Every structure is written in C-alpha cells, then in structure tokens.
Amino acid sequence: MKKGVPKAFFIFRIDAKSFRGVQGTKVSPLSKTALPVWIRNIVVAILLLGQALMASTLDFIEVQGVKIPFIFEEDKRLPIVSMQLVFTGSGSIDEGKVAGLARLSAKMLNEGSRKRGSVGFADALEARAIQLSAHAGNETFVVELGSLKEEFDTGLSLLSEQLREPNFTDKTLEKIKTITLSEIARKEADFDTVASDELKSVLFEGTPMAVPNIGTKASIKQIKLESVKSFVSSHLVLSNALIVIGGDISDAVAKEKVIKLLSGLEIGKTGSPRYYEPRKTPKESILKRPQTEQAYLYFGSPFEMREGDPEFYKARVAMFILGSSGFGSRLLEEIRVKRGLAYSAYSRLSVAKTNTYFSGYLQTKLESGEEAKKTVVEVIDTFVRDGVTQSELDQARKFLLGSEPLRVETLSQRLGRTFSEYYQGKPLGYSLQELEFIRNLTLEDLNDFIKRHSEINNLSYAIVTK
Template sequence: MKKIVLAFLLIGQIVMAAKIDSIEVKGITIPLIFEEDVRLPIVNTQIVFTNSGSITDKKIAGLAKFSAKMLNEGSREMGANGFAERLESKAIHIAASTGSETFVIDTGSLNEQFKESMKYLKMLLEEPNFTKRSLEKVKTMTMGAISRKENDYDYVASNALKKLLFDGTVLAQPSAGTLESVKSIKLKDVESFVKEHLVLSRAIIVVGGDVDIEDIKKQMKKVLKILPKGKSEPLPHYEASSDAKTDILKRTTEQAYIYFGSPYNMAVNDEDYYKARVATFILGTGGFGSRLMEEIRVKRGLAYSAYARVHVSKSVSYFNGYLQTKIESQNEAKETVKEVIAEFVAKGVTADELEQTKKFLLGSEPLRVETMSQRLNRTFMDYYKGFKPGHSQEELEKIKNLKLADLNKFIKAHKEILELSFAIVTK
C-alpha cells in the first residue's frame, strides 16, 4: 500500500511538470502545452485543431476523417510511398487523425531528428498530396472499410442509437460517413475543409519529451507560419433526445445487440463531474462490481458483459451503454436494464459501493498517468475543458472526500437518464 501511495505522489509531481506556455504566429497567440521528459531520447508533437472533427461534417458525412486520410498520403512531390519511405529511414512518424471535436496531426521522432521531423511536417502541410489518384485510393479504402462494418453489429447498433438520440443533427450520421457520402467527396471538398479548419486560430500545440522548450517554439513557428490565420468558432452543443424510443434492426445474427442511451444534464466544465464519474463507475463502468454486471450477468446470466458510461464534452452530454444477449432473452435484458437504472436513481448507492470505488479510482490512478502521452493528454483535456492545470489532481481529492449523502443526492437529481432509448440488432 505504501508503494502505491508513493507512486501516486511521485506521479502527481510529474503531472505538475507539464506546463502551459504559448507562441505567437502572425499575431495569433497559440497555446503550447509542454512536458520535458529526458528518460528516453524521443519527442512527440501534436498540433490539435479545435472544432475541426467529425462534428463539422454538416454537409458531407465523413469529410473530416476522409481529409485526415488524405493528409496521410504524404507530400505531392514525394507521393505516399516516397514520403513514407523517407520518414521510415529517419524513424520519424507523422499521422493525421480526427475525433468528434478535434483534428490532430501527430509527429514523433528521436530527439536528434526533431528538426528533421519538423521539416517534413512543414513539407506535408505546405504541399499535401491532394491529387485525383490519392482521392480515388482513399475512397476505395474508406468505402471498403464501411462495407465491412455493415456486418459489425456493434457498429450498426451504436450508429442506430446515435440516430435516435441526435436525430436531425450531424451526430446522427456515422463519423466515417456512408457509402454514398464518401463516394460524393471531391478534391475541392478536402481542400476547402483543410483551408477552413487547419488554421492558426484553432491550433493548440502539445509537446513532450527530451527537447528544450525554446527549440520547440523556434521550430513550431517555422511550421505554423505557412498556415492561414483563419477564424475560431464556438462548438455547437447538441442535446440528446428525451423521447424514449426503440429501434429494432433485423439482421442475420445469433445474438441480440442492445445499445441504450439517454440525456445527461451536465456541462463539460461542471465542478460536479467527479460525482458523475463515481456514480457511473458503480452503475456500469466498473466491470464485475458494477450494478449492471451484477444483475445482468451474475444474477440472471443474460449476457457475458454489460457496460454503461457518461459522455461529457463541449458538444454533447449523454449516458449510454450496451450488452449482447441471446435472441430469446433480449426483451428480458432490455427490461432488466431499465429496472437496474430506475432503482439506481431512486435509491442511490451503498456506503460499501462508494468505499470500494474510491479505493479503485485512487489506487489505480498511477496507471492512468504512467506514460508521458497520458500525462500530456490529461493536461490538454484540463486546458481544453477550461480548467486550470492540476484540476485532475484536485478532482481525485474531491473523490477521496466524497460523502455518501452528497453522491446519492446527485444521483437522484439526474432522473433524465431514465428516458432510455434502445437500438437493438436482432434476428
């Protein structure tokens, strides 16, 4: 136990080593999150563009992810293979990806190749391989992946649930797009997306490793000065539907895939988020000790696993979960989910459940911040959500001191999670 506490304290000190600075490019102040770590001779750099993920795909579903894949086709001069071979020869990694709210360009290298990695990153951003040949290649790969997912019933049920919760919004469509939407993408669509979203006013830099912060500032200015200033826009916020609906999708399957969800009234910077974290751990995130697992698997044998969590971001806040069960048990499983959640809201949790959850969340904390990338991501998320550095550590202290009466009052106040919608893939 002493070793765990010591590790926790040491890691707490490491987390605080991550600091927030900034650089100025073309009159735009760009946040810089940095942590020096000299234990390994490596450097990892991310440029995060906010309000640039799949949530921006209002006209063409899947355009953000498609644009990231196009950026991964290398530079126009070298082509995809030539660019990849050149990076490999120098042990440099450059890749673009998207989330729901962000577009990220990740660069990694040995510290001795840091300047070289920035040179190739600049080359990629200056002249990406946006050609008709690359477009058709990415279309073929993307449409193939979408076609294969038609038989992934977890994917099908998950998308169906989002359509129930966010019907009529961009969130109701698959982030990867559909066969029709991907087929319709033109080069000008990708070029317009990059021009609008990969801009200085949306950029946040995240860097960690064996490198001096002044070197980072110098190299990043060289890279970023090729980007336009652009403009930053606030993220839209979408409310999950409180109309409890059920969508049954018939497929050739031997199992029923049950996905469920409901609204969850909480802002991304809500100081009570730590209570939601504890509550959902007890209800459905905590594995075999959770209420859903205990009732659905242990007591009734309806499923191998059952899971539930809360999603709270700038653009959405909702509760969801899932399980698989036998075809003949799907109705019982659905009703059991509703019963477990209803009892949870009505009666709250026990003192023992709270104590065990505290022990797990506090005791396992070192595993969540043991790598540099984990620590940087945590610092970034605190900053992105509008909290000051070290907020995550303060949240752990709040969990440690959380009283049972306060937690149960919080749980009983969130009756909106009872408005459950279900998406079920069945035979």
C-alpha cells in the same frame, strides 16, 4: 543521486533480507498481499510526487499575432520527442452536410506530399523511423509527429512539406474513397458497430452527431477534391491551433521549432462552438439482421451536465458503480451474475464540448432480448431511486484513488491530461483536486446527486436482432 539519473526519477527498493513486517515476519518484495499498507502508501506517494515534479505546463506562443496554447513537458529519460498539432473545432461535426469529409481529409493528408508522392513520403519517414499521421474525431483534427531526438528536425521538415503541398490529387482521392467504402462495408457486418451507430442516430436525430464520422456510402461517393481542399484550408489554421509537445527537448527550443513550423499556416477563423442535445423522449429502433445469432442491445439517454461541470467527479463515481467498472458494477451483477443474460454489460457517461449523454450495451440470446431490456430498466430505475450503498462508494473510491498513479505514469498520459484540463476549461492540476473531492465525497451527497439525474431513466434503444 547517481550521475545520469533524472532529477524527477526515484528508485525505491525494499531489501527482503533486512526488512521485517510489523509482526516480525520476513516480507518478500514480490508479495503484494504481505506488503504492509503503509509501505504501499509510500510507493503511491512517491509516484504522485514524481507526477508533481514532472507535470506538464501550459504556456502560449505567438504566431502572426495569434496566441496559440502550448502544452509542454521535458522528459529526458528517453531520447525521443513527440508532438501533437491539434486543430480544435475541426472534427466531423464541423464538416457541414458532407458526412465523412473530416475523416477522409485526414486520410488524404496521410498520403504524403505532392513532391514525393505517397510511397516516396512513406519511405522518407521509414528511413528515419519517424511516425507521422493525421486523424479526425468529432471535435478535433490532429496531426501527430514522433521521432528520436536527433530526427525531430527531419520530421518537422517533412510535416511542413506535407502541410504546404499535400498530395491532394484525383488519383489519391479515388484511392481513399475506395478504402473508406470498404471500411463502411466491413462495419455493416459488425453488429456491435451497427447498433452503436444506430443508437447515436436515435439520440441525435437530425444533427451531425447522428451520422458516423466515417460517413455513409452515399456521402463518400459524393465527395469532390475541392471539398477536401476547402475543408483543410479553412480548418487547419492558426486560429484553431493548439500544440502538445514533450520529450528530450527544452521549452525554449521546442517553442522556436514550433513557431517556425506554424509560420506557414494561414490565420483563418476560429471554429464556432456547437452543442447538440440528445433526445429527451424515449424512442426504440429495431434493426433486423437474418444472419445474427444473438441480440445486440444498445441504450442511451440524456444527462443534464456540460463539460466543466464542478459536479463531474460525482458523476464519475456514480457511473463507476452503475456500469463502467466491469465486474462488480450494478449492471453486470444483475445481468450476468444473477440472471445469466449476457457475458458482459457496460455503461458510461460521455461528456464533451459538443454533447453529453449516458449510454450502455449488452449482447444476449435472441430469446432473452426482452428480459435483458427489462432488467436494464429495473437496474437503472433502482439506482436512481435508492442510490448506492456505503460499501459501493468505498470500493469505488478505493479504486479511483488507488489507480491514479497508473493514469499518469507516461509522458503521453501526462500531456494528454494537461490538454484535457485546458480544453475543458479547468485549471491545470484540477485532476488532483478532483481526487480530493472524491476522497471527501459523502454517501449523502452522492445519492442526492444521483436522484437529481432521473433523466437517465428516459432510455432510447437501438436493437439488432434476427
């Protein structure tokens, strides 16, 4: 191996001048159709071997007596380091009755430190090409840091400064509230977003899941500075912390730097686990918007599965065939190809710690709304009743297995996968084991699984129309 080439980096080359195909035909290295299957299999094997050699690892570090998960991968191909400081149990569903508080708190944290102010802090980051940002989802609050290896210490110093003395002032709060209210106003004119939010409101009525994580105009206007300070101080604590870090840095050095960074945080309390059941009885909500020129049809239903379910791989294959694969899926074939009712139709299964539900959407002509809705019902009913064909299973299996190398080719993808496996309570490397389950899945087992989940027929709707 040449000097300077990382141990886990392989060079695979086919010389068209000397290589001849099985039938004695000269093969171009750029020809996908002419390349023999066995050579493509070798390429896939090498990519998967590279994944195994460069896999992320899970360990724990201890800070003030708290054991903190530490997900790490060393990758020296580029002189960069990236880190995510994840606080679990700190997303929008943990903000209490103040909708939008978690997301607004993240925006506030992005305003830099009290010492430098918003502009001064941004200038300090830009001068060293450091990327530092915070964002909040449904379940987690995440602070991301990325930089060149030589600037990583500066990035950590700025992050520490930001966490110790965030720029939490009344002036900053008013600025972020104004920006957030403008975003909400823009979303009101996006009927896809309106229908999507309304579907969540229908499915999870009376729970934090029913309100968009951006909040509402009324809730944002009511947020006080003390609420932001309280949310950050009670959620960004060691008991909720998890580290994801990788790049041109050793395991020992990364741990040393992270422990120093986290030593300034309070121990705090671990967030309480929550789970919200979606509506089981169908309900329809129709929103009239005079300015729309088409109907936006969003649909959803319960799905009896929790995160970490050993049968998730079957759901993955089933949902791929039904509606998540785009062209070739049942929904798109029936709605677009056969009936011309919509340009696109899509469905997916969301499985998280806090909720699980099936959902989908399409856009159609105003006069075709009822026909499109009827078609969705028919397609899903037939899917549950009759299952899938061997050909559909084979095509889904071929795509899911064949596209695997593309899902783990970057450092961030590998770190993200390891985080997901840990967060979902699965052993490291489970994703590869899941591929073997998919490879060995029989038509009988898949169709039995589909028939056992007839609850997806209990569809609720959110429709935006004229």
